[in-house]
Amino acid sequence: MRTLLVAVTVALATSTAAAAQARDSAAAARADSIRLVRERQLIDSLAKVIRSLEGRVDSLVRAGGAPAAQVPQAQTARAAGAYMNIGFDLLSDAGWSTESDVSSLQRGDHDPVVRGFTIPNAEISLDGAVDPYFRGFANIVYKLGPTGQTGVELEEAYFLTTSLPGNLQVRGGQFFTEFGRQNPQHPHAWSFVDQPLVLNRMFGPDGLRSQGARLSWLVPTSWYTEAMVSVLNSTGGAAFSFRSDESAEIHGGEPVTRPVRRLEDLLIVPRLSTSVDLTATQTLLVGVSAAFGPNNSGPDARTQIYGADLYWKWKSARASAGFPFVSWQAEALFRRYDAAQRVSVTDSTVTLPAERLTDRGMYGQLLWGIKPRVVAGLRGDFVSGNTGAFASELRADRYRLSPNLTWYPTEFSKVRLQYNYDNRKGLGIDHSLWLQFEFILGAHAAHKF
Amino acid sequence: MQTIVILRMAAAALITVSGSGPTVAKKLNVVATTPDFAALAREIGGDAIDVTALAKPTEDPHFVDPKPSLLVTLNRADVLIEGGAELELGWLPPLLDNARNERIAAGSPGRVVASQGIRMLEVPTTFDRSKGDIHALGNPHFMIDPLNAKIIAANIADHFAQVDPEAAPIFKANLERFDATVDQKLAEWQRQLAPYRGSTLVTYHKDFVYFAERFNLEIVETLEPKPGIAPSPAHLVQVISTMQARKARVILVQPYQNRRTAATVARQTNAVVLDMPQQPGAIKNITTYIELMDYLVQTLATGLEAKP
Numbered sequence: 001m002r003t004l005l006v007a008v009t010v011a012l013a014t015s016t017a018a019a020a021q022a023r024d025s026a027a028a029a030r031a032d033s034i035r036l037v038r039e040r041q042l043i044d045s046l047a048k049v050i051r052s053l054e055g056r057v058d059s060l061v062r063a064g065g066a067p068a069a070q071v072p073q074a075q076t077a078r079a080a081g082a083y084m085n086i087g088f089d090l091l092s093d094a095g096w097s098t099e100s101d102v103s104s105l106q107r108g109d110h111d112p113v114v115r116g117f118t119i120p121n122a123e124i125s126l127d128g129a130v131d132p133y134f135r136g137f138a139n140i141v142y143k144l145g146p147t148g149q150t151g152v153e154l155e156e157a158y159f160l161t162t163s164l165p166g167n168l169q170v171r172g173g174q175f176f177t178e179f180g181r182q183n184p185q186h187p188h189a190w191s192f193v194d195q196p197l198v199l200n201r202m203f204g205p206d207g208l209r210s211q212g213a214r215l216s217w218l219v220p221t222s223w224y225t226e227a228m229v230s231v232l233n234s235t236g237g238a239a240f241s242f243r244s245d246e247s248a249e250i251h252g253g254e255p256v257t258r259p260v261r262r263l264e265d266l267l268i269v270p271r272l273s274t275s276v277d278l279t280a281t282q283t284l285l286v287g288v289s290a291a292f293g294p295n296n297s298g299p300d301a302r303t304q305i306y307g308a309d310l311y312w313k314w315k316s317a318r319a320s321a322g323f324p325f326v327s328w329q330a331e332a333l334f335r336r337y338d339a340a341q342r343v344s345v346t347d348s349t350v351t352l353p354a355e356r357l358t359d360r361g362m363y364g365q366l367l368w369g370i371k372p373r374v375v376a377g378l379r380g381d382f383v384s385g386n387t388g389a390f391a392s393e394l395r396a397d398r399y400r401l402s403p404n405l406t407w408y409p410t411e412f413s414k415v416r417l418q419y420n421y422d423n424r425k426g427l428g429i430d431h432s433l434w435l436q437f438e439f440i441l442g443a444h445a446a447h448k449f
Numbered sequence: 450m451q452t453i454v455i456l457r458m459a460a461a462a463l464i465t466v467s468g469s470g471p472t473v474a475k476k477l478n479v480v481a482t483t484p485d486f487a488a489l490a491r492e493i494g495g496d497a498i499d500v501t502a503l504a505k506p507t508e509d510p511h512f513v514d515p516k517p518s519l520l521v522t523l524n525r526a527d528v529l530i531e532g533g534a535e536l537e538l539g540w541l542p543p544l545l546d547n548a549r550n551e552r553i554a555a556g557s558p559g560r561v562v563a564s565q566g567i568r569m570l571e572v573p574t575t576f577d578r579s580k581g582d583i584h585a586l587g588n589p590h591f592m593i594d595p596l597n598a599k600i601i602a603a604n605i606a607d608h609f610a611q612v613d614p615e616a617a618p619i620f621k622a623n624l625e626r627f628d629a630t631v632d633q634k635l636a637e638w639q640r641q642l643a644p645y646r647g648s649t650l651v652t653y654h655k656d657f658v659y660f661a662e663r664f665n666l667e668i669v670e671t672l673e674p675k676p677g678i679a680p681s682p683a684h685l686v687q688v689i690s691t692m693q694a695r696k697a698r699v700i701l702v703q704p705y706q707n708r709r710t711a712a713t714v715a716r717q718t719n720a721v722v723l724d725m726p727q728q729p730g731a732i733k734n735i736t737t738y739i740e741l742m743d744y745l746v747q748t749l750a751t752g753l754e755a756k757p
Contacts, residue, residue: 132554135546163551167524218524218549224517275517280505283516315514317505320705321677322512372679372707410677411539412578446542449516 084128085443089188091121095434097420103146104393105422105430108195109205110143110187112434119144121187123155125443135160137175139186155186155209167218177208177230177269179289180331181309189448191329191367192402193418193434197381198361201394202305202333204240208291210267224275224285234260234267234293241303241335242267242293252390253342253352255296267293285311285449298340298354307333321411325369332362344390352389359385359395375406397425412440477613480526480553482537483510485592486563486601488729488738490530492627493606497616498528503541506730507704511582511677515540520547528612529553530605533562534569534589558611563601567591570658581675593727593745594659595635598738602627634739638746639664645753649697651688651720653706656727660745669695672710680710692718699752701725723752 093112099105103113110120122142130136139156158173176184183199199207212232219225234242241247247255260266273287291305313327337357344350361383368376379402385395404418416436423429477498481487487502494500501522504513513519523529523544531537545553552559569587576585591597606624610617642664649669650661655676661668670691674684691697698720700711711722725748726732729741 129555160546162546162549162554164549167549169547169549218520218547222521224521226517273517277516277518283514283518285517313514313516315508317507318705319508319512320707321509322514410578410582446539447515448543449514 084126087125087440087442089121089123089125089186089438089440090119091188091436091438092117092119093193093434093436094118095432097430097432099422099430099432102432105424105432106194107200107205107394111194112436113146118146118148123186123188127443129162130159133161133163135162153206167220169216169218171214171216172212174211175209175214177210177232177291178214178228178271179203179208179269179291179305180287180307180333181285181311181329182331183207185448188438188440191365191375191377191406192379192404193416193436194402194420196331196363196379197383197398197400198331198333198363201359201361201383201385202241202307202335204237204244204246206238206240208240208269209238210234210236212266214269224273226271226273228271230267230269230271232267232269234265239267239293241291241295241305241337243296247296248345249394250337250392251297251339251342251352251357251388252344252346252392253297253339254345254348256299256340256342258294258296258299265294267291281317282312282314283449295337295339297337297342301338301340303338304336305333306335307331321372323369323372323374325367327367328364329367330362330364333360335359339388355388357386357388357395359383373408373410375408377404377406378402379404396427399423414438477527477609477616478525479528479530479609480522481530482513482532482541484728484730485738485741486530486532486561486605488736488741489598489602489627490528490605492738493602493620493623494609495619495623497613497619498609502730504728506726506728509705510536510728511539513537513540515544520544523548523553524550526550526553526559528559528561528608530561530563532589533564534586534591535584536589538584552612558608561605561608563604564589564591565604566600567597570662571655581673582677588655588658590656590727591659593657593742594663595631595638595742596663597659599628599631630739634742638742641746641750642666645750648699648753649692649695650699650701651692651697651714652701653703653711656703657701657725664746667695669697672700672707672714680707685710685714688714689717692720699723699749701749703727704731721752721755723748725749 091110094117095112096115097105100115102115106113112118112120120143124140125138127135127137136159137156141153141155143151143153145151154174156173156175158171158175161170164170178184182190182196183203195205195207210232212230214228214230216226216228219227233239235244237244237246241250243258245255258265269289269291271287271289273285275283275285277283287309289307289309293303295301295303309331311327311329313325315322315325319325335358337359339352339355339357341354342352344352361381363379363381365377365379370376381400381402384397388395400423401421402418404416406414406416408414414437418434418436420432420434421429422432477494479490479494479498479500481490481500481502483504484502484506487500490498490500503519503522504510531541551557554560564586569591572587573583573585576583592601602624606620609620646665647667649667651670651672652668653672655671657668660666670688672680672685672688674681692714697718700715700720700722702708702711702722702724704724704726708722714720715722725745729736729738732744735741735744
């Protein structure tokens with residue numbers, strides 16, 4: 001294009017010069033100079049047209065002309081992984097604790113449970129659009145126990161509706177119950193190596209997770225408010241405070257067989273949460289949750305759990321890779337476990353009286369994203385329970401303080417160092433040091449707030 | 450603090466109530482993931498629409514917090530404009546999962562995918578994260594080529610017309626006006642940068658590739674060794690030697706990138722750091738796409754002119 005422009009200019013200029021030479025009268029010279037100016041104007045306007053044409057041609061080319069081959073190529077490559085996102089996440093821990101029976105200290109199912117090395121969570125996650133009405137999710141978890149044996153669990157498998165009217169949404173299948181803030185999060189999304197003590201005490205080693213359905217309503221207010229209720233099976237290890245085979249650890253009695261006879265034998269979990277942006281850079285999210293269901297200390301015994309949670313975050317308006325930020329997360333829970341009169345598991349001649357076992361606890365964690373990819377954290381844990389007829393180790397007073405430091409080389413990997421100062425009433429003080437490494441393969445890790 | 454929150458909630462509730470009154474004409478509620486798409490939407494929609502951008506103009510658009518307020522914004526949207534080339538992959542999907550809004554579902558008239566019809570650059574032939582945070586569909590920073598902006602504007606106008614056919618003539622007229630302005634301005638921008646044809650530059654991230662192609666500039670290095678990977682000292686040494694060999698005298702940075710690193714390199718190479726935000730609104734009084742491009746071209750021309 002530009003060569004053409006130059007050629008035209010040169011041709012016009014030479015012809016003009018030749019013509020000027022042929023004449024010698026002043027009038028003719030003036031006429032020539034006028035012509036010269038006109039021709040220059042013509043060249044200028046032609047150049048303008050050429051430039052605009054140049055732009056248009058380019059625009060057409062970009063809009064899908066010549067390089068058509070390039071675009072489909074990318075789409076073909078993409079098609080291989082289409083219809084379903086596949087991801088794999090590995091958490092591996094290494095460390096030491098002054099308590100030799102580490103699993104008595106670190107009671108979470110995805111905590112480091114031995115001195116030395118372990119893999120508490122290796123997870124295959126699948127998700128995708130089922131059809132225009134549903135999305136489907138599944139998380140299959142492999143984990144190594146204290147002796148290195150592999151355990152497999154269908155951690156989550158559920159559908160989510162996408163197009164119900166009235167701002168409603170239904171989730172169905174097996175899923176982490178939406179009680180509080182951390183319970184629905186996967187271990188790799190946690191900001192600390194281990195499960196908060198209070199969640200372990202109320203919900204057991206694996207958190208509150210069961211089969212059922214959850215109905216949610218996004219309230220049509222101009223700020224975020226969501227009301228939801230889950231109806232779930234009340235049995236199994238992940239319904240620890242309810243009809244769990246391991247409930248003897250709480251009340252010390254022989255669990256009774258308790259079939260589901262009516263709706264109240266299911267687990268009902270309501271939750272209400274709301275959030276406001278305090279400023280352009282600060283967000284506050286608060287929620288209250290409860291769980292009501294039967295427990296198997298007796299045929300009519302029941303448990304109630306109440307919780308309140310708060311999350312506050314500041315993130316710089318000029319955040320790079322999400323840093324710097326400061327966040328504060330806290331949850332407080334209270335459990336009323338009405339234990340029925342029951343036969344002691346350790347001595348069948350002993351009958352434990354009907355009693356109300358109450359437990360409470362909270363944790364608060366402060367995170368500071370100092371600079372891109374580096375986060376310093378501090379968590380305080382506290383749990384306490386009243387005195388029952390059975391002295392359960394799981395209900396004793398305990399507090400723990402955990403500073404940690406996490407480095408994220410990218411959003412697909414992390415290295416975390418954490419120290420725990422642990423004080424169990426009657427058992428004394430323990431110190432633990434854990435190093436955690438994580439990597440993610442496959443589908444991009446989208447973050448929830 | 451609590452009082453403020455309560456007051457805010459009350460004010461918000463009042464706005465909700467008054468907003469739903471029958472006297473208020475129904476405007477299209479348009480949500481764009483980033484402010485640049487929002488600016489284009491404003492050009493096309495004018496007074497017939499309300500526009501909200503989810504990302505702040507100064508923050509890294511790869512890492513936006515999917516906070517609950519954004520969920521509410523998406524729940525109310527009539528139209529969503531997204532980049533479509535994985536720029537928002539880390540935060541938009543979980544919001545959309547819970548937005549409960551069929552109007553902006555994938556494939557509906559209310560969903561505009563900006564990358565549609567764009568000739569993408571740097572489309573990877575293999576997907577390998579050891580090469581850094583690459584995007585499967587190509588480099589997603591395509592808005593700073595004005596000819597791409599024209600294609601996206603046409604795409605937006607088309608979708609607006611489908612969602613609100615009554616206002617279609619307005620959108621068409623606005624599109625024609627925008628196209629004419631871009632054509633005229635592009636000639637101007639090209640004239641301004643023509644003296645610097647073939648100039649060498651350095652950027653922080655691979656985010657000026659489309660700009661360089663449009664204006665015949667050559668990006669010889671990025672401060673990031675690989676996309677999304679923080680600059681390492683060893684890599685910066687290499688950048689400095691390349692800059693000296695290739696006579697690169699400017700380093701382009703965006704508001705959220707580490708300006709201090711850029712300044713260190715600039716000191717050692719006798720170069721200048723130019724603040725070149727790609728989002729309208731990042732700099733005071735620069736709110737439209739044209740104003741932004743004017744600013745970028747002017748800043749770069751000044752920076753390149755000043756070279757010794």
